Amino acid sequence: xxxxxxxxxxxxxIPSPARETGRGRWVRRLAWVALLLVLAALPLYLEAAxxxxxxxVMIGGVGAIGLTMLVGQAGQLSLAHAFFLLVxxxxxxxxxxPADDERVFGLGLDPGLALVGAVLTAALLGLAFAPVAxxxxxxxxxxxxxxxxxxxxxxxxxxxALTGGTSTGRTPAAFELFGFPFSNGGPEIELLGVxxxxxxxxxxxxxxLTAVAFLLARGAVRGRVGRSWxxxxxxxxxxxxxxxxxxxxxxxAFAVSSAYAGLAGVxxxxxxxxxxxxxxxxxxxxxxxxxxxxxxxxxGGLGSIPGALVGALIVHGLxxxxxxxxxxxxxxxxxxxxxxxxxxxxxxxxxxxxxxxVLFEPGGLAAIGRRITSRGLSRKPPExxxx
Amino acid sequence: MSLAPLRxxxxxxxxxxxxxxxxxxxxxAPGTVHALIGPNGAGKSSCFNxxxxxxxxxxxxxxxxxxxxxxxxxxxxxKIGVGRAFQNTALSTRSTxxxxxxxxxxVLTRGGFLTDGLRLTAREERRHLARxxxxxxxxxxxxxxxxxxxxxxxxxxxxxxxARALAVEPTLLLLDEPAAGMNAAxxxxxxxxxxxxxxxxxxxxxxxxxxxxxxxGIADRVTVLDFGKRIADGSxxxxxxxxxxxxxxxxAEEPA
Amino acid sequence: xxTFLQLVVNGLGKGAVFALLALGFVxxxxxxxxxxxxxxxxxxxxxxxxxxxxxxxxxxGASLVGILSAALLALAVERLLLARARSADANSLALLTxxxxxxxxxxxxxxxxxxxxFLGEAWDAQPIQIGxxxxxxxxxxxxxxxxxxxxxxxxxxxxxxxxxAMRAQAENREAAALMGIRSSRVTATAWLVAGALAxxxxxxIATQDFSGAGLSRGTHSIxxxxxxxxxxxxxxxTAGAVVGGLVVxxxxxxxAQYISFDFSKSAVFLVMLVVLALRxxxxxxxxxxxRV
Numbered sequence: 054x055x056x057x058x059x060x061x062x063x064x065x066x067i068p069s070p071a072r073e074t075g076r077g078r079w080v081r082r083l084a085w086v087a088l089l090l091v092l093a094a095l096p097l098y099l100e101a102a103x104x105x106x107x108x109x110v111m112i113g114g115v116g117a118i119g120l121t122m123l124v125g126q127a128g129q130l131s132l133a134h135a136f137f138l139l140v141x142x143x144x145x146x147x148x149x150x151p152a153d154d155e156r157v158f159g160l161g162l163d164p165g166l167a168l169v170g171a172v173l174t175a176a177l178l179g180l181a182f183a184p185v186a187x188x189x190x191x192x193x194x195x196x197x198x199x200x201x202x203x204x205x206x207x208x209x210x211x212x213x214a215l216t217g218g219t220s221t222g223r224t225p226a227a228f229e230l231f232g233f234p235f236s237n238g239g240p241e242i243e244l245l246g247v248x249x250x251x252x253x254x255x256x257x258x259x260x261x262l263t264a265v266a267f268l269l270a271r272g273a274v275r276g277r278v279g280r281s282w283x284x285x286x287x288x289x290x291x292x293x294x295x296x297x298x299x300x301x302x303x304x305x306a307f308a309v310s311s312a313y314a315g316l317a318g319v320x321x322x323x324x325x326x327x328x329x330x331x332x333x334x335x336x337x338x339x340x341x342x343x344x345x346x347x348x349x350x351x352x353g354g355l356g357s358i359p360g361a362l363v364g365a366l367i368v369h370g371l372x373x374x375x376x377x378x379x380x381x382x383x384x385x386x387x388x389x390x391x392x393x394x395x396x397x398x399x400x401x402x403x404x405x406x407x408x409x410x411v412l413f414e415p416g417g418l419a420a421i422g423r424r425i426t427s428r429g430l431s432r433k434p435p436e437x438x439x440x
Numbered sequence: 441m442s443l444a445p446l447r448x449x450x451x452x453x454x455x456x457x458x459x460x461x462x463x464x465x466x467x468x469a470p471g472t473v474h475a476l477i478g479p480n481g482a483g484k485s486s487c488f489n490x491x492x493x494x495x496x497x498x499x500x501x502x503x504x505x506x507x508x509x510x511x512x513x514x515x516x517x518x519k520i521g522v523g524r525a526f527q528n529t530a531l532s533t534r535s536t537x538x539x540x541x542x543x544x545x546x547v548l549t550r551g552g553f554l555t556d557g558l559r560l561t562a563r564e565e566r567r568h569l570a571r572x573x574x575x576x577x578x579x580x581x582x583x584x585x586x587x588x589x590x591x592x593x594x595x596x597x598x599x600x601x602x603a604r605a606l607a608v609e610p611t612l613l614l615l616d617e618p619a620a621g622m623n624a625a626x627x628x629x630x631x632x633x634x635x636x637x638x639x640x641x642x643x644x645x646x647x648x649x650x651x652x653x654x655x656x657g658i659a660d661r662v663t664v665l666d667f668g669k670r671i672a673d674g675s676x677x678x679x680x681x682x683x684x685x686x687x688x689x690x691x692a693e694e695p696a
Numbered sequence: 697x698x699t700f701l702q703l704v705v706n707g708l709g710k711g712a713v714f715a716l717l718a719l720g721f722v723x724x725x726x727x728x729x730x731x732x733x734x735x736x737x738x739x740x741x742x743x744x745x746x747x748x749x750x751x752x753x754x755x756x757g758a759s760l761v762g763i764l765s766a767a768l769l770a771l772a773v774e775r776l777l778l779a780r781a782r783s784a785d786a787n788s789l790a791l792l793t794x795x796x797x798x799x800x801x802x803x804x805x806x807x808x809x810x811x812x813x814f815l816g817e818a819w820d821a822q823p824i825q826i827g828x829x830x831x832x833x834x835x836x837x838x839x840x841x842x843x844x845x846x847x848x849x850x851x852x853x854x855x856x857x858x859x860x861a862m863r864a865q866a867e868n869r870e871a872a873a874l875m876g877i878r879s880s881r882v883t884a885t886a887w888l889v890a891g892a893l894a895x896x897x898x899x900x901i902a903t904q905d906f907s908g909a910g911l912s913r914g915t916h917s918i919x920x921x922x923x924x925x926x927x928x929x930x931x932x933x934t935a936g937a938v939v940g941g942l943v944v945x946x947x948x949x950x951x952a953q954y955i956s957f958d959f960s961k962s963a964v965f966l967v968m969l970v971v972l973a974l975r976x977x978x979x980x981x982x983x984x985x986x987r988v
Contacts, residue, residue, distance in 0.1 A: 130787075185969060188976045190729045191787060192931065194765055196923045201966030247458035257791055270904050276556030276565060280543050283532050285945045292532035294492060295608065296518030309553050334917050334961070344794060353979040381984025393806070409623030411788045 069100040092260055097245055098379050101252035105324075106373035108252075112320045113365030115266045117349035119313020119360055124347070125307035125356025126274055129288025130191060133182070133198035136205040137311040139173045139330070139338035141318025142225075144171030146328040147215050149226035157223050158214045164228045168319050176308045183304035202340055207331025209338065214390025222329030225322040228258060235323075259320060263362075266313060270358045273309075274320045282306055282358075314346075345369075348403045352410055354417025366407065372399035443470035443644055444505025445609050446491070450512075451500035453486055453668075460486040463500070463672050466663040468592070469613070473638055473645045475655040478665035479688055482679075484648045485616070487665065491646070492614055493517055493525050504612060519547045523610030527617040529601040533590040537581060537600050540589055541572040544607025550603070570606055578640070579603045579633065595626045599633070613637070615647040619654045631657050656680065702829045707871035710833020710906060711945020712842035717899045718921030718929065718937035718944075719849065720890030722793045725931050729786035730778065734793040735894060736919040737800035740894030742766030743902055743911040747813045753900040755817050762815075769800075770891025774828045774884055805913050812910030823905075834905035845896065846938055849889070853934060854925035858885050866932065894919075921948070921961075924968035929983025939979060943967065969984035 096104060115135060123129050149157025149167035162170065182201065189197050209216050217223030227236040242249040273279055281302045284292035289299050294382040321337065322328045335341045349368045353360025375395035410417050446468040452460040461483045468474040478484050489495040491502050493514030502509040507520055517524070523544070531540050545568045551561040573675055576582045579599045581592075589597055598618065605613055618634065619627040632656045649655045655662060655676070662679045664672040666688040672679050679685055711873040724732045746755075746762035753761060772798060778789055812822055853859035861882045864872040873879055901918050902911040909915070925944040929936025931985060944964050953962035971979060 116519075178536065184975060185591060189972060191980075192790060193927060193972060193976065195731075196927045197969055199923065200962070200969050201922075203965045204960040206656075207959055210958050211956075252928075270555070272557040272559045276553040277546065277549050278553050278556045278562060281546060283535055283539075284543050287532040287534075290494065290532040291443045291526060291604075292543070293515045294524040294526075295543045296515050297543075298515045305553065333914070334920070335913060339918075340920075344798065347791070347794065348798075351795075365789050396804055397806060400798050404795045404802070407775065407798075411784055411792040412777070412797070415784060415788055422935035427607065 089264065093257075094378075096249070096253040096256050097247050101237055101250075102377055104252040104256045106370065106377060108255055108320075108324055110365050110370045111263045111370030112317050112324060113349060114263050114345070114362045115320065115360035116268045116314050116317035117353065117365045118348050119310040119317070120346050121350040121353065121356055121358065121361040122270060122274065122282070122313075123306050124308035124350055125354075126279055126286065127282035127303060129186060129197045129303060129306060130195035130418065131186075131307075131346065132195050132340070133201040134310075134314050134346045135338045135340065135342035136222055137179060137373050138318035138321055138342065139205045140311075141171045141315030142322035142328050142338070143209075143216055144174040144315065145319040145322055146217075146223060146225040150223070151226075156214075157217050164226050165230050167226070168228070168316075171319050172312050172315045175318065176312035179307045179309075179311025179314075180304055180396075182311075183300075183307045184390045186307055187300050187303050191402070199340070199343075202343060203265055205338060206334055206375040210332075216330045217328060219330050222401075224326065225328055228255075230258075241334060255323065262316065262320065266316065267358060267362070272308050273438060274356075276320045278305070285347055292376065308428045311420055351410030352403065352406045352417055354419025357417065357419030359422070360417055360419030363422075368403045369398070371402055372396045375399065443642070444611055445470050446644065446646065447503040448491065449501050449503065451487065451490055451502065453483075453495060454498045458597045459644055459668050461490065461497075461665075462668040463636075464665065465667070466670065466673055468644050469644050469645055469661070470490070471638070471642055473634065473647065473658050474661040475659035475662045476557070476646065476648045476665065477650075477652070477655055477662060479652075479668075480657075482665040482688075483668040484665055488616055488646075488648045489615065491568040492522070518544075518608045518610075521609070521611040522614065523605035523612070524614040525601045525605040525616060527620050529594075529597045531589045531597060531600055534588055536586050536593070537576060537603075538569065538572060538585040540600055541576055541603045541607050542568065543581045544604040545572060548609065571673075572603075574602075574623065575606050578636075579606075589624055594621060595629075597623070598630070599693050602633075610643060612644045612646065615645060615649075616651055617651075619649060620645060624653075627651055629655055630654065634658050698829045698901055699953070699957075701829065703953050704946065705831055706835050707946035707949030708942060709832065709838045709940035710944070710949060711840045712835075712905070713897050713900045713924045714944045715846065715938045715940070716893045716922055717844065717919055719792075719934060721922055721926040722931060722934055722937040723862075723886045724890045725926075726934070727862060728884045729791075730777065731786075731790040731931070732793050732794065732890070732910035733790060734773065734797040735890070735922060736916040737797045737804070737921040738766045738770055738891050739895040739901065740801055740804040740897045740911070741769050741816055741917050742891075743898035743915060744807065745814050746899070747808070747811075747911060749938045759815075759899055762898065763892050766895030767888045767891035767897075770887040770894070771884055774887035779880065779883070801913070801916055808911060812912045814903055814910045815899050816905070818978025820903040822906055827951065832905035834875075834900055834903045838900040838906075841896065841900075850934070858882065862886065879951065887983040894970070917961075921964050924964050928968040928971040928978050930978030932982060933978070933980035936978055936980030 064084055081256065095107065100272060104291055116138065120134050145167050147158060148160050148162045148170045149164045150161070152161035152393045153158050185197060186194055210219050227238070229235060230361070233239060235251065235258050237251045247253070281292065284295065284297055284301045285299050292299055292302070331337060331338065331339050333339070345368050349364030350361055351364070352367055353362070353364030372395045376397055379395060414420055448464060449463055450465050451464045452459065464483070464487060476484050476487060476542050486495060490497045491509060493509060493512060495509050504520065505523065509517065519614070549561070549564060557560050573582065573585055576585055577694060580598050581596055581603060584592060584596065592600065602615070602618065616636070619622055619630050622630060634645060634647070634660050643658055659676055662674065664671060664679055664685050671684045671688060672682045674682070704954060717739070721732060721735055724730060741898040742762040744764060748756045749761045758814070777792065781792065782874070815842045816834055820838045822833045824831045824833055853862065855937070859876045861872065864875065864877055865879060865882050869879065897919070898915065900906055902909070902915050907918055908915065921944050926937050926941035927940070928943060929938070929940025935983040944967070947963050947967045952960035955963065
């Protein structure tokens with residue numbers, strides 16, 4: 054029956070359903086490819102410390118992409134992101150941990166498998182929270198989700214067999230894929246005189262993970278799933294009338310977002326090379342982390358996938374860059390309680406950025422970016438939502 | 441394509457102690473435009489919401505062919521060919537026209553996070569985009585496909601809402617006050633569009649309407665509600681001369 | 697039995713402080729529909745001003761300065777930022793307050809450095825023995841002060857011009873405006889009151905008795921319990937805020953004793969989750985907050 058209109062109505066002139074002009078699309082694609090090439094070449098030029106900083110940005114990017122889908126696309130405010138990071142980090146460490154350790158519990162799985170398992174665990178826990186989340190809206194949901202962070206704090210402290218406890222923590226297994234270790238071990242590799250050791254190898258691992266996370270999210274957001282999320286966000290009655298099962302759509306968004314946070318958690322454990330649960334609600338998996346991720350997605354523009362990456366660059370990149378520059382330039386020489394630290398300056402910057410974005414550009418950096426590129430590249434209207 | 445009748449059978453709806461609908465029955469014959477009218481507070485919207493699954497009837501049932509709508513969860517209606525447009529154009533205003541209309545294809549397509557993410561659905565998606573564009577063109581909004589809904593005038597947004605309902609490929613289209621908030625010229629255009637729809641698609645249309653000029657011009661049959669009760673049911677001419685209807689409307693407003 | 701009684705009184709004492717915070721929170725929400733995530737930083741700011749002025753003004757004077765400055769900061773936030781962002785919806789403004797909270801908290805914590813001053817010297821660490829049970833003076837004073845302030849608030853809310861205007865505005869903003877109620881004055885007053893209540897609360901929180909820790913980032917964490925208190929009472933219910941505060945105080949005190957100290961922070965949130973699972977708008981709430 055899909056061609057009834059075509060048969061009976063006068064054949065209408067249909068403008069091409071292409072989203073943008075051909076030239077604009079190609080320029081855009083080329084820009085992405087160029088960016089990827091530059092990122093792939095960086096280990097040849099950067100010191101390990103800078104690579105490490107870049108990896109931290111990628112952790113932020115993966116987590117922020119997950120959160121922006123949940124908050125920006127599906128309209129579900131969540132402050133639980135840090136909890137799912139903890140789940141991912143713990144999941145990986147437990148699944149890949151040696152099975153014969155007396156102090157802590159481990160399953161001795163292949164690290165690649167453990168990564169997938171950790172991501173799935175986070176997704177399932179996200180799904181488990183969905184029945185609660187489905188009943189709540191807006192701020193109620195935000196504060197309710199905060200309880201997961203507190204629960205994580207408690208479990209991290211008390212489930213020492215899994216987490217290793219707050220005082221010592223436990224070391225995650227080094228990542229390896231098909232026997233190739235992403236550490237200093239294994240075969241010696243050298244390219245153009247640059248030895249590829251842990252920092253370089255992990256850089257590529259993280260780059261691939263981030264790229265996959267990005268492409269999946271972008272495809273999903275532009276497709277059927279993304280449409281159902283936006284429909285749920287904007288009008289549940291209309292979404293229902295169009296056949297969207299609202300409860301399921303919300304649960305799906307929670308699961309996907311949690312899976313992303315779980316992956317970011319795995320990356321966090323690998324990056325620190327230790328899993329160490331927090332002693333208070335501020336820490337590696339604390340409220341401050343949930344807020345930092347929220348800052349990334351607000352600054353980047355709620356719902357925008359590329360925006361999430363830019364937000365991560367600011368929120369996670371700035372403290373790292375400042376710390377490295379300070380070493381080079383001798384800044385932050387003052388120590389003690391009242392010293393201005395890179396982390397502190399970064400907090401000021403992203404705190405202020407949130408305020409400024411809400412006041413002056415609610416669409417975040419993504420909206421600014423769209424305005425610039427729509428002027429330069431194509432005639433695509435500026436305020437388009439799906440990204 | 442065989443069309444099924446929509447039968448509303450003895451539907452009663454109570455909120456607390458108030459009877460919003462009292463034993464209401466009528467049938468939308470296949471392929472007709474059926475109007476549900478009545479003065480303010482007569483229960484039109486309540487009836488509409490029972491049919492579309494937003495409210496649950498206290499007693500009675502609604503049948504679409506052999507399917508009992510009153511037993512279905514609201515999101516299942518689209519799947520069996522019931523499309524719905526809203527009075528207040530419940531659209532995603534920041535999204536483009538095409539994106540909104542594509543939502544109507546939800547039940548006709550498949551795909552979850554991974555399949556969409558891996559672009560396994562791209563080919564199917566293109567086919568449906570073309571169809572959505574076609575429907576938009578039919579409704580005269582083909583040249584604004586990539587414009588965000590927020591940038592459209594009200595009349596055009598109203599059409600986007602109807603386009604989205606049509607994108608479900610319904611055999612029964614539910615229209616909630618399609619002319620609400622429109623001036624006389626826009627109302628006339630909307631009436632023509634609804635007429636075109638029926639002619640081109642051969643589907644059944646049930647519309648709740650306040651504007652009598654729209655109803656009398658295009659409806660094949662009219663059901664009149666007052667205080668939750670059905671007070672008349674017949675052709676526009678019959679209903680117009682029905683003394684009960686005249687009395688009901690004189691209390692509220694003049695039939696046009 | 698004695699332990700239990702002691703726990704209940706101490707829990708209520710803590711709960712009274714949470715009630716002050718939750719009440720401010722709810723007042724702001726009722727007036728503006730904005731959820732003020734910066735509430736914890738108002739607490740810190742008030743406390744910090746006490747620390748700074750205590751030497752020259754003495755404790756009483758410094759406390760008054762602290763309360764006043766928390767109130768003025770809240771007023772400034774409303775006048776200088778929120779009132780100028782009228783185009784943004786309430787949920788965006790809530791996000792804005794998250795940004796503010798980060799800035800204010802980090803700066804106060806930085807200025808405090810390694811000193812973690814206690815603030816409640818008029819009542820801190822002077823336990824009272826009554827019939828074999830030990831009661832903390834801080835909690836008793838907190839109960840009394842909160843009772844007075846909350847009663848005064850409800851009287852003002854019921855009878856004063858501000859209270860009437862405030863309730864009218866919470867009911868229907870447009871109608872209130874048509875009746876000649878100046879929305880900006882009502883809103884500004886709401887923030888002022890909420891800030892002052894936060895300034896009072898910190899005098900009890902940064903004590904040996906209450907938290908065992910002086911003014912620090914930890915104070916901000918403790919103030920966070922005002923969220924579950926306000927939410928479980930119902931965001932738009934002033935009575936709910938008071939009940940919610942007391943529930944949170946009791947839940948924390950009892951779970952710390954009978955389950956574990958580490959668990960007590962989670963317990964508060966779990967109680968809230970249970971309440972929300974049964975009543976999605978809280979115990980006394982009447983409307984659900986809108987989506988982000």
